[in-house]
Every structure is written in structure tokens, then in C-alpha cells.
Amino acid sequence: MATAAQFEGTKGSAGDLATGVSPRGLSEAEARIRFLAEGPNELARSKRRTPLRIAIEVVREPMLALLLGGGAVYLLLGDLQEALILLCFATLSIAITIIQEARTERVLEALRDLTSPRALVVRDGERRRVAGREVVHGDIVLLAEGDRVPADLLLDQSRDLQVDESLLTGESVPVRKVAAMPLDRTAKHRPGGDDVPAVFSGSLVVRGSGIGEVVATGARTEIGAIGQALTSLESEAPRLQMQTRHLVRLFALAGAVVSALAVLLYGWLRGGWLDGILAGVC
Template sequence: MSAVINPQELTGLSEQEVSQRLQAEGYNELPASDRRNIWGIIWEIASEPIFLLLLGCGGIYLFLGDAQEALILLGFVLFIVGINLYQEQKTEKSLEALRDLSSPRALVIRDGERKRIAGREVVRGDLIVIAEGDRIPADGILLWSTHLTVDESLLTGESLPVRKVAIDESLPLPINRAGGDDLPYVYSGTLVVQGQAIIEVQATGSKTEMGKIGKALQTIEQEDSKLQRETRQIVKQLTILAIAICIIAVVIYGITRGDWLHGVLAGLALGMAILPNEIPVVLAIFLALGAWRFSLQNVLTRRIPVVETLGSATVLCVDKTGTLTLNQMTVQQLFVYQEGSQNPAFYDLTLHEREALPEDFHRLIEYGILASRKDPFDPMEKALKLVGSQLLAGTEHLHDDWNTLREYPLSGELRAMSCVWEPIAGGAKEIAAKGAPEAIADLCHFSPEMLTDLEIQANIMAASGLRVLGVAKGSLSAHSSRHQPPADGSLPLRQHDFDFEFIGLVGLADPVRASVAPAIAECYQAGIRVVMITGDYPSTAQNIAKQIGLTSGEVITG
């Protein structure tokens, strides 16, 4: 396999090979636990000692001739079984529907032709064409790609997409792991954020990274909750006590009065008075109410004892990305050098939500958008385009009618990308670049003193929990002291062949969900300690912790 491949020459597997591999390896489906049917759920409920107690008590009352008490107890049994059955069956159906919706479709190359199939029909060795917005259906390796970035937060928990490159047979293959830039591996369930690629499937179903996680979860044995164990112990002890008292009462009554029949009846009545017939009903109702409250928050409760488990929690560990935050980037801070002045200008959008953006910052947003794709899928590019539509609408700084001539993607050597645009009215080409501040400084040929000043400002913004991007304006001059443009008038091969002017920095934040701070406060009121787990820098984690009201500034790294 080569790093330079003509996609039109790929033929893929034949239908016969696909059929053979489907028979040998099975469909591309994640391992799923056996779906419990209605009789299995009923048996699980009925086998609980506390419900057997109700049935036994009802039978005894019926034997004693007290039909009213017997019917009440048996009615309680049916009521409890009905509540549990309804809740668990409803959850099973919802989970089944979610499994059907989560199965992606795939565009494969077979017998030299492209065809779209169900994701479950993908086999090892298939060639799959992926593009922006696609959910990757299987683990694979990149044969060909262009500007490909993938959101792997499903596996790594990090919201920022990672850059992918096609394999190069002249280099040894890197370690196969999720996360990290410039790797040739893609994984089932991850989302293509930008670019296009062709992958060769290496693993399907339970052999994928996602499948291994599901398989490991299946090895976990279902355990009884603490409440279930304690109620069983109580029922056992009270039953033994009731039987002992019943026998004693029967013996005493029979010996003292000589009427053994009435002695048996009196002993049974005394034993029934000791047994806690109401406990099963109360427990079932409160747990069912808990499951119902969960459903109001769009949380599925597959097994009702989960309610009790959650209620007994004392420590809550939560991921930051996508859990505490929205997993959506927004522009929060801007930093530029004012025109004709050496004094920097700083602007925090959160402090001026209803104000017009000062003119000094228009060019920074303008070229940040120009350094992005026209129809972006990347969260940061989306954020730039959104803030532009909100703050630059009606100005000359938006150029939706311009055409993209060329894109220079990020690389391992230069963590910046550039776009060359052709204005619709003609004239000089416009070049814009964005990327890591140090990469933009490299393109702009900063002096050591300028680079030090830039690092100070970038660190200040990063300490606020922001992702910092540098933005620059480029030009292609025939009189450049650094570069000689191509003689035929074509565009240069490298970003370094342009002359760049530094414009400023953009700070983007992954906003905290509005409901997080009140939820954290409720946890503390309930005596629950909250721990945030993240792969971000400690300063970013501390900033998020302050925003959500997480007490204790202790940070543990490792």
C-alpha cells in the first residue's frame, strides 16, 4: 500500500469475497446483551423473596378464609409486577429503537464500483469512502486522504478533532491507538469532521475498539443491590421468627386448651401479624417513582434497582468534554494590535454581548473566517463563521460570494492552515491563515522579542480555559525580500512561500452547560462529592471548575 494512491484505480473486494467473509466472520455488529422477554422479566421479579412473602401471606389468608385480606395482598403483587414490567419493557423497546438508529450506512468500493450499503454488511478488507459528516462503520487504515480530521471523543473524551494522514509504506507503521494527530488509523463509531478519505477495513464487529469495550462490559456480572440484599435478609429473619412464634403459639394453645385446630389458626394469625406485608409495596412504589422521574429527564432505567444504587452514591466522577460542557466551540476573546499603534487591544465578547463589535476587531474575524472552509464542519471553524454572521452582518468583511482557489492543510511540521481566495469582482488574491499561535508566528517571521510577547498573551488566554488560534493575512508579492513567486503565475507549493502579516489571536471556549452549576450545588447538598476527569491542561480544568462551582482546587495529574 502506498501513501500516493489514485482513488479511481481501486477496485475493492468482489461480491464472492464479501459473501465468504460474511459467512466466516459474521456481520459488522457490536456485541449486545440478550434482550429480556416478558417472561424473563416476570420470573426475575417473582423470584424475589419479598414478593414470595406477599404471595405466601396471601395464600395463608385465603386458607384462613379471609378472602378480603388475601385479595388485597394478591392485588399488591399484581400491582408491583405491573409497575416493574411496564418500566422495564418500555426501556427495552427504547434501547432496541436506539440500536436501529445508531447503525450507520457506508459507501464501499466493490468490483470497481461505489455502492451504499448498511453498516452491518461491511466486511474486513472492504474499501470505504468517507467524507464530512460520516460516521465511520468499522476500524480501518487510511489508503488515501485529503484534509481529514476526525472526532474521536467517543473513544478519548476529547472534543477537539484529530488530524489523520494516509499510510506511507516507506515509514514504519505507528502504534495503533485512538487520539493524537497524523496517525493513519480510524475507528468505528467516530465522526468525520473534515475532508475525505478511503479506508481499508481491518476489523469489524466485536474486533473493533468499540466492540472490545462492549465485549468487556458483557463480562460484568449482574449483582444484587445493597437494598435487595438487606431486604432479603430481613425477610428471611422475620420469616424464621414468625414460624418460630407460630409453632410456639400452636403448642401452647394446644396444650393449655386442647384445641389444636384453633391453635394452628391462632398461631398463623400471630405469625401473619409479625410479617411486614406493606414493605414490598412501599419499596416498589418508591423505586418506580424514581424510574419515572428519570424518564422525565430522558434517562432510561433498564433495571429499577438502579434507582437505589444511584441514591446511595457518595462520589460522582464526571468527564468534562460533552458532559459538563456543550462540546461546541464559541468565540469568547479577541486580541489584536491596533492599527498604527504598538498597543495591543483585547476584547471579551462575553462582557459586551449586546454591543457592536469595535472596528479594530473586524479584520481579525474576517480573516479567521477566510482561513476556514466555505462550508465548515470543524467546531472551531463553525464558531468563527457564527460570530461573523452575528457581528459582521451588513459589513464589507463577509465574503460568501468568493471562490476558494486552494487550501493548504495543517501538517506535522506546521500546525497552521491557509486558504487562497479569488474575489468575485476580480483583483488580487486574498490569503488567510490560522493555527497554533507559534505556527502563525513562524509564518510571520516573528523576532524573539515579538514571539515572547505573543506567548505571554496566548498563555493568559489559555489560562482562562480557552483554545487559542493565531490569525494572519497573506500576500504574494513579486517584490518580496523572502520569496520568489512561481514564474508561471501559479500558487506556491508551501505556506511559507507567502508573505504573512500577523493580525491577532482568537480565544475559543467550549461553554459549560447551563444546568451544570445547579446540579453540582444539588450534589453537594445531598452529600455527594463531585470529581471532574479530563485530558485538558490543569489550568483549563481549574477554570472550568470555578465556572461550575466545583469546590477544592486540588488537581491530580498523571
């Protein structure tokens, strides 16, 4: 079984590559031109929400706003203990939400990191390691067991090659790969199933080795399409959360009316407007 070290240590002749593939691969000059034209082999960065923006969205929730308002009133009245209790509960809720939302924002970052491993390519007739983001369309990539596929490849050689495509399909069982036939070069291949003559960016070689030609990089790969779908997807609150929020708003409106009446009656009848405000909030 060929390993990455054996691939890298062999300076290779035309006989090492499949028929129809240039034995020299791309030249460095041509690879540089394609890199400038096509851009790096990585997913586009999504616009991430900052912790401050997430906190503002959380504070807009009626119940949290009520807790913060009550804490502020207690603080103004000099009741530090009650103020700290309310503000601590509100701060804890905000902190938990920010942590959860920040983890969600990191999903795309992790997805992009998986699509940019180092790759063993043939350029100017020599095998060399390059950063995954520098792989370009037309590069010849050598794969061995344990490699992360850097781009979508059409296979020219396959030696007992099996690939884990669970990142793309959710299927944990490795799939078998075969070398492409002439008709396969014009067909569209998708991940999933055995005997597909292509491997896809982000998948993992679990057995065997192979040689393939890059047919898609970056956002044009299968995993890139997933990344684009995720970036264009607008997050929508679950139905239960939307119904709960609507119910909370109704109760908040009713509570605001009752509180306003309590403040007016307390202030009008007893003359203590600050005490009335406190009674209305509580």
C-alpha cells in the same frame, strides 16, 4: 467539503484514492467470500433474560414472597379486599423491577444497532451503498460528514476530518484525524486523542471527509471488544442491596419462627387452625 452524495455520484478513478490502495477495491465475489469466512459486521447477540425469568428472580426475594403468601391466605379465607391490597402491592413491585431489568437488557441491543449503519464502499471500481453488516475486512470505505463509521478503518485520505468518539471514550470533544503513513500500517491504534490515523466503528463523522481501509469488523473492532466485555460481565448486586437482603433474611427467619409458634399456640389453645395460620402470617 465533500459530502456523501458527492462521493456516491462520482464513479471514481485511481486518482481519487490514496497511493497503495487498490482503486477498484474488493470485487463482489471476494467480498462475499470474506463475508462467509468472517461473518457479519455486527456484535454477537447476547442471551437475554425473559420477563418470566426476571419475575421468578424477583419473587424469590423474601419480602415479596411474604406479601404473595399473605395475599394467597387471605384469598383462601374469602377476604377479597385484604387479598387484593397485598397482591396489588406485590404485583406493582414485580412490574417495576421487570421494566427496569428489561431496559438494562436492551443496552447491548442498542449498542449493536449503532455498529451496523449503511456504508459507502468501493467495489469493482464503483462506489455503492451496502448494509453495515456486509462490510468486510479490506473494503474501502468513503466517509463524509454525518456518517456513522461502520468498522475500524485505517485512513488513506483525510480532508479536515473530525470524529466524535464519545461512544468509545466518553470524551464529547471531536478529535482530528490524519492520513496514515507507511509505519502506521503496522502499529496498533486506539481511540482518543488528535492526529490518530484511524477511525473506529460506532464513531460519528462531524466534519470533513476521508477514505479508509477496513482493518477490523464485528467483535474484532474496538466497540466489539466493549460489547464482548459487557456480555461476559456477570451482574453483581450492589453491596448495600446484598447487606439489606441478608438482613431481610434474618428478620424473615425470626418472623417465620414467631409465626410458627403463633399458629401452634392459637390452634392448640383455641382450636382454630385456619385463624391461627392467618394470625401467623399477619
